[in-house]
Every structure is written in C-alpha cells, then in structure tokens.
Amino acid sequence: MAPENPASPTRKPWPPGPSVPRRILDGSLFAIDSPAFYKQNAAHFGDVVSFRTPNGFRQFQFNDPKRIEDMLVRDAPHHLRGVVLRRARGILGDGLLTSEEPLHLRQRRLAAPAFHRTRIAGYGREIVRLTQEMTAAWPTSGGIEAHAEMVRLTLRITSRCLLGSDVHASIQTFVDSMATFNDYLPFALLPGAAFLERFPIGPMPGMKRALKALDDLIFGIIAQRRASGILGDDLLGMLMEATDESGQMNDRQVRDEALTILLAGHETTANALTFCLWLAAKHTTHQQHLAEVIKDVCGDRPPEAADFPNLKPLEMFFAESMRLYPPAWVVARTATQDYTMRTGEFIPKGAHLIASQLVVHHDERWWPNPTHFDPLRFTDEAKATRPKFAYFPFGGGARYCIGEGFAWTEGVLMLATVLQHHRLTLPDPTQQTVPITPKFTIRPTREVPILVEPRAH
Ligand code: HEM
Structure with missing residues (x-):
C-alpha cells in the first residue's frame, strides 16, 4: 500500500x-x-x-x-x-501489452519490422480483400449488425496479416472469450482479487475455460507453422525464429505475443470501425462526400494502401470518430x-x-461543442492549434500502440471499400448516440443495426 x-x-x-x-x-x-x-x-x-x-x-x-x-x-x-x-x-x-522492461523493449524491437510502413501495402490488399468478402455476404438491401461484422473482420485481418492464418472457423471462441474477459474486469479490480482468483468462484471457472480454448487455438497455429517446415517472414515467423542470450523463444513466449496481438489488434479496432460505420450511417451528407472522394481517387477499382494519402477526408472522419468514441x-x-x-x-x-x-477528447477547451461530430477538426491547420496530448487514442511514449499505422490503414481502407458500393443508413435516424459500455475497451452496449443498400452515386 x-x-x-x-x-x-x-x-x-x-x-x-x-x-x-x-x-x-x-x-x-x-x-x-x-x-x-x-x-x-x-x-x-x-x-x-x-x-x-x-x-x-x-x-x-x-x-x-x-x-x-x-x-x-x-x-x-x-x-x-x-x-x-x-x-x-x-x-x-508476458506479451507486449503486459510485459515490463527490459523484456518489453526486446520484444518490441523484435515485433517492430512486422509493423513497418513497407509492410502496409501487403496488409492493405488483405484488408480490402477480406472487407469485400464481408460485403459480398451482406443482403443486397437490408440490415447488418455492424459490431458482429467488425469483430469478425478485424479478427480475420489481424490473424491473416500477422499470424498467416485465417481464424474464420474459430471466431465464436474469440467472441466468447472476450465476453468472459470483459466480465472478469470488475472482479479483477476488487480488493484482494489476486488472492480470490485462486478459487473456483465468480468468473474464474469461465476464465479457465476461455483461456484453455484460446491456448488450444494459438498453440495449434504455432504447431502447424512448425510442421510446415517454413517459418515465413510474418510476425509469427519472426517470433518463432527469434533467439536471445537464453536461446530460442519457447512456444509459451510465442503464444503470449501472438495472443496479445490477436486480442489487442482486433478488440479496439473492431469497436473503432463499428462507431465509424454508425457515424457514417448517421451523417449521410458526410457519407456522400466520402463516397465522392473515393470515386475520384479509385474510380471503380478496389482501393489500395497507396491511395491512403489521397483519402485524407476518410482519415479525418476516422479520427473524429475515435475522438467521440475512443x-x-x-x-x-x-x-x-x-x-x-x-x-x-x-x-x-x-x-x-x-x-x-x-x-x-470531450474537453471544451480543445474541442468546442464536444458532442458535435465534425471531421474538420482534423485538418492540418486545426490540428496545429491543439496541444499534442489533447488527442491520444493510441497512447504515447515508449508504450504507444505498436499497431497504430495498421489501425489507420484498416479504418481508411475498410471505410473506402464499404462506401465505394454501399449506402448506409440507420433504422432509427433519430438515435443520437451509440450507447457504450466501458470495459477493457469502450464497446457498444447493444447490437448496432445498420441498413445497407447498393450505392447509385
Ligand atoms: C483503433 C485501434 C486501436 C486503438 C485505439 C489502440 C489503442 C492502444 C493504446 C491506447 C495503447 C497504449 C496502452 C498504454 O499505454 O497503456 C495500445 C497499445 C498496444 N496496442 Fe493498440 N490500439 C489499436 C489497434 C491495435 C492493433 C491493430 C494492434 C496490433 C495489430 C495493437 C496492438 C497493441 C499492442 C501490442 C500494444 C502494446 C504496446 C507496448 O506496450 O509496447 N493495437 N493500443
């Protein structure tokens, strides 16, 4: 104490x-x-x-x-x-999110090449391909549940790009595990929780089951990679190949890093993309403007990572959505x-x-009329008027989010791919906000229904 x-x-x-x-x-x-x-x-x-x-x-x-x-x-x-x-x-x-120095710095350096700018073009192709696969399964005209769609999409993107494996068939295991972990949070913050956790009470039996299910999955991916005889140059391959003074990283260490990336990489991003789609459906004039920008930049071809600098209004839209709903x-x-x-x-x-x-992010000093949605807060000129840490969706310092560049690419390319061919609206246009529940992250409290229809431009 x-x-x-x-x-x-x-x-x-x-x-x-x-x-x-x-x-x-x-x-x-x-x-x-x-x-x-x-x-x-x-x-x-x-x-x-x-x-x-x-x-x-x-x-x-x-x-x-x-x-x-x-x-x-x-x-x-x-x-x-x-x-x-x-x-x-x-x-x-002891994955990247939870480890302390000096282990953290070593692991961060090890993982850094997988998040380097030069990798983003390849990730962009996967992001667009998997988003197209998602929208192809949407009704021609009808409703989707945006949060479930975004959880599935971000899990598949993260696992394909960084672990070279499609967890498509195991998505329910992740969804159930995340729900269990989120329910465990209030218990974990109770005085004496570290002691109480040793007993099969409260959320603990569910936690054990969820951990076992995730371990089976991740150790399975590691075993498959070893059995293939080729480690590859994605993040998983780099982790499995890594050696330090004590020898090669064991499967447990690789599991900690891989699970961290999968969980940290999909949960926050899925929530960010859900809020972003809801805001696009709510603010249809902004949405129409974004669709015109996408048409100008990409025509009818699929968006790609190289378009990123020309899709600035989409980046600003995503930024403002993470301000309102970090x-x-x-x-x-x-x-x-x-x-x-x-x-x-x-x-x-x-x-x-x-x-x-x-x-x-809602402080009037930096964000006048803070509940108002306005992507123009993120022009270069407007940004220059604010202190750096008036906006910090990805943290800061040595522990800032390693996946930040990846997340921006996902946000902008997902939005571009969806809006290129779809118009989004809300079933209830009078709805003013998305009810949120703060757990490890800010999640929508309930399902987030959105109506989709083909875009006629
Ligand atoms: C919109 C999406 C995301 C948001 C808002 C977000 C937010 C954050 C924040 C605020 C931190 C710092 C936590 C702290 O300082 O205590 C962090 C760390 C981290 N994030 Fe993200 N993140 C996102 C996406 C991703 C993605 C896509 C990945 C990986 C693919 C990822 C992996 C990580 C990891 C491994 C750390 C720990 C870094 C370290 O301590 O060195 N995140 N994230």
Whole structure:
C-alpha cells in the first residue's frame, strides 16, 4: 500500500479530489472503472485530481495535455503498467501489452519490422480483400449488425496479416472469450482479487475455460507453422525464429505475443470501425462526400494502401470518430518510486496514475461543442492549434500502440471499400448516440443495426 502523504514540512497537500464520504453518498466509491466518475472529477476538480481508492492506494487523474504527456513520456521511467494490465497478465502472459522492461523493449524491437510502413501495402490488399468478402455476404438491401461484422473482420485481418492464418472457423471462441474477459474486469479490480482468483468462484471457472480454448487455438497455429517446415517472414515467423542470450523463444513466449496481438489488434479496432460505420450511417451528407472522394481517387477499382494519402477526408472522419468514441478510454500506470512531477505534484511510490481519452477528447477547451461530430477538426491547420496530448487514442511514449499505422490503414481502407458500393443508413435516424459500455475497451452496449443498400452515386 502507498504511504499516505508522509509528513514533510516542504510537501504540498494532495491535489483536490472527491472525498470518501462524498463518494459513498453519490455511489461512486467503487466506480473507479467508470467514465462518468472521471468526467465528474474533471468537471469538479480541474486538471489534476487525487483521491484514495477503496483498497487504499493514492490515485491521480490527469486531465490536461501537458501532465498527460509527462505521465506517458517524461516520467515513464518511474512507472509500471497500471492495475488492469497487470491483472491481464493472467490472460496474456508476458506479451507486449503486459510485459515490463527490459523484456518489453526486446520484444518490441523484435515485433517492430512486422509493423513497418513497407509492410502496409501487403496488409492493405488483405484488408480490402477480406472487407469485400464481408460485403459480398451482406443482403443486397437490408440490415447488418455492424459490431458482429467488425469483430469478425478485424479478427480475420489481424490473424491473416500477422499470424498467416485465417481464424474464420474459430471466431465464436474469440467472441466468447472476450465476453468472459470483459466480465472478469470488475472482479479483477476488487480488493484482494489476486488472492480470490485462486478459487473456483465468480468468473474464474469461465476464465479457465476461455483461456484453455484460446491456448488450444494459438498453440495449434504455432504447431502447424512448425510442421510446415517454413517459418515465413510474418510476425509469427519472426517470433518463432527469434533467439536471445537464453536461446530460442519457447512456444509459451510465442503464444503470449501472438495472443496479445490477436486480442489487442482486433478488440479496439473492431469497436473503432463499428462507431465509424454508425457515424457514417448517421451523417449521410458526410457519407456522400466520402463516397465522392473515393470515386475520384479509385474510380471503380478496389482501393489500395497507396491511395491512403489521397483519402485524407476518410482519415479525418476516422479520427473524429475515435475522438467521440475512443476505443481505448483510459491509460493507467503505477509509480515505482516517489518522485515530483515538473508541475509540482508529489507522486508516492505505489500511486495509481490515469488519464482518460474519454474525458480529454470531450474537453471544451480543445474541442468546442464536444458532442458535435465534425471531421474538420482534423485538418492540418486545426490540428496545429491543439496541444499534442489533447488527442491520444493510441497512447504515447515508449508504450504507444505498436499497431497504430495498421489501425489507420484498416479504418481508411475498410471505410473506402464499404462506401465505394454501399449506402448506409440507420433504422432509427433519430438515435443520437451509440450507447457504450466501458470495459477493457469502450464497446457498444447493444447490437448496432445498420441498413445497407447498393450505392447509385
Ligand atoms: C483503433 C485501434 C486501436 C486503438 C485505439 C489502440 C489503442 C492502444 C493504446 C491506447 C495503447 C497504449 C496502452 C498504454 O499505454 O497503456 C495500445 C497499445 C498496444 N496496442 Fe493498440 N490500439 C489499436 C489497434 C491495435 C492493433 C491493430 C494492434 C496490433 C495489430 C495493437 C496492438 C497493441 C499492442 C501490442 C500494444 C502494446 C504496446 C507496448 O506496450 O509496447 N493495437 N493500443
């Protein structure tokens, strides 16, 4: 447990924050995974908020871009991953998302070539091909459930491009496992959860089954690759070939990295693409403009990665959709030592630090009329007027998202491929927002129905 503001004549008091009685009264004492709680904190207490968590840790919430940049970049050497990702080690093992230095840096360097710009052209072809396969199965005129479609699509894209394997037949296993992991989150954040997890209670039996199903799948992919006798030059091949001072990576390490990429690579992207399609169906004038841009750039041929620079309005549309609905809604760290931020706050060892995209992406200071959807916020000129960390859907610093370039390519090429031949509308055009549920990521709470029909231009 973190020492509570040890007495010091020079130390300033903790920054303001909600008191325990206040949190008992408004029911937010255990709501530390709730965006509404973080939004309220920012509204009441300003740029830096500090309070005690139910299990006795000091937590800081940063709401201004300058402190967020310091948290993710400047002060990163004083941090480990946040509580949720540390608990996720039970699922992901020591993959890129959960590992700590020095292992993290070694693994990140190992995986980096698979995410290099030069690879994106090849990935672009797969993204367009698999999106076309998806839309070919849509009704000529009728409804689709966008979230289920996007989960299937992103799983297939990630597994084809990075692991050289199509998980088409096993998609239900992933969908069920993700639902189990998301249900486990509130349990994982309970005081004493690390101890409770040893017993077959609450979500634990389901967790065991979900992990076994995923392990069977991933170890199967690894075994198949070994049996083929050719490791190949995709991410899986690179991981299997990698050696370090202790010898070749064993199958368990390869499994941790491969599972991390599959889960981290599809969950956030599927949610991002779902919100993006819903917004296109909601804002039909914007959608028509995008369709015209696609026609000008691609004519009737399929879009390709080389078109990316000419599809700027689609990139802006995707950016604005991740502002309104940031799929990763919070980044969190744990302090490994006492230190003082350059803005003056004393951070004790063990403190929890968080910054929420959902709070900052809706801050009126950087985003006037924040609930209004407006892709023009992302012209180069408009971007230049804002501090860098007023928008951080992919995090920042040494642990920023390794799949960022991949995700932008997926967003723009999926949207281009869909809108080239389809017009999207909402069954209920009066619907104002997509209800969201914050779990590991921000997901739509319910199904997201969208109507599709052929585009006549
Ligand atoms: C719209 C889609 C995506 C969003 C919003 C997103 C968001 C993020 C964020 C915010 C982080 C940093 C977490 C932190 O600092 O605590 C992160 C890390 C990561 N993401 Fe993504 N991501 C997306 C897509 C992808 C894709 C497509 C892949 C892989 C194919 C991927 C793989 C990873 C990995 C491996 C990390 C850990 C990096 C490290 O710690 O070195 N993500 N992502």
